[in-house]
């Protein structure tokens with residue numbers, strides 16, 4: 001039975017639940033459920049605080065988990081990132097009241113509020129900056145106005161929380177985060193069921209990022225057409241009843257589909273259809 005750690009609250013919880021549902025796993029019935037056994041699929045889902053997930057997985061108590069890259073790095077746990085999951089993307093940045101700091105060197109001697117002291121202390125050490133880290137649980141953007149810090153280091157997505165607090169980012173982003181799949185750092189055999197679980201998540205990500213395109217094209221133009229639609233491995237080409245024409249089927253990136261259709265039409269393809277992929281194994 002594969003033991004999976006799943007975020008129970010916060011920004012990661014809904015998107016993680018959605019991904020697991022698309023991968024065919026049972027959902028918890030109530031937001032208060034702690035554990036869900038999905039015997040049919042050979043997994044047990046443990047709903048935990050996102051910040052704690054890397055610790056459970058790093059200790060080996062649980063086999064895999066979904067958490068944020070920033071939380072993984074902050075925890076210092078010996079869990080490793082297996083793959084990014086494509087949601088909860090953000091950057092982790094320094095910010096200070098507008099016009100007060102323009103470079104990380106300005107942080108020397110400052111009080112920096114953050115919920116991610118592990119990341120910040122490591123970054124300051126790497127830069128050789130001596131500053132005081134003030135650990136807060138959340139709503140870090142209010143800390144400067146309320147007088148407990150001179151600058152903050154926090155998650156930034158749209159930047160609207162910073163703007164509300166009259167703060168502006170400075171320096172390069174400390175890191176780019178998103179939801180990630182984590183497992184133990186030990187180099188031993190993956191847990192039983194890990195490969196199937198990972199393949200299902202890979203399938204969900206591919207189904208989200210790709211669409212299926214099919215079109216009819218004169219046979220003598222196929223080579224040029226498949227340059228536009230090379231597919232994951234190789235496109236499927238089937239004969240049409242109409243002499244001299246074939247049908248091509250191929251997966252293409254969702255965000256490029258309209259441009260590819262324009263290119264195919266210009267080349268002479270007709271009957272160009274794009275459909276969603278509900279599920280796949282790649």
Ligand SMILES: Nc1ncnc2c1ncn2[C@@H]1O[C@H](COP(=O)(O)OP(=O)(O)OP(=O)(O)O)[C@@H](O)[C@H]1O
Pocket residue numbers: 009010011012050051067068069070071088089090138155156157158177178179
């Ligand atoms: N606005 C956001 N956009 C994208 N990702 C975010 C955002 N806020 C937090 N995250 C990500 O969510 C994870 C933090 O999980 P956490 O449960 O603390 O989320 P939260 O939304 O801050 O929850 P809480 O309400 O408990 O503060 C981190 O990986 C972080 O990068």
Ligand SMILES: O=P(O)(O)OC[C@H]1O[C@H](OP(=O)(O)OP(=O)(O)O)[C@H](O)[C@@H]1O
Pocket residue numbers: 011137138139140141154155156157158159160161162
């Ligand atoms: O750049 P934005 O789009 O504004 O998003 C970033 C904000 O979202 C998160 O806060 P959250 O709502 O989780 O509150 P918290 O600070 O209490 O964790 C994060 O900590 C930032 O404050």
Ligand SMILES: [Mg+2]
Pocket residue numbers: 138
């Ligand atoms: Mg938060």
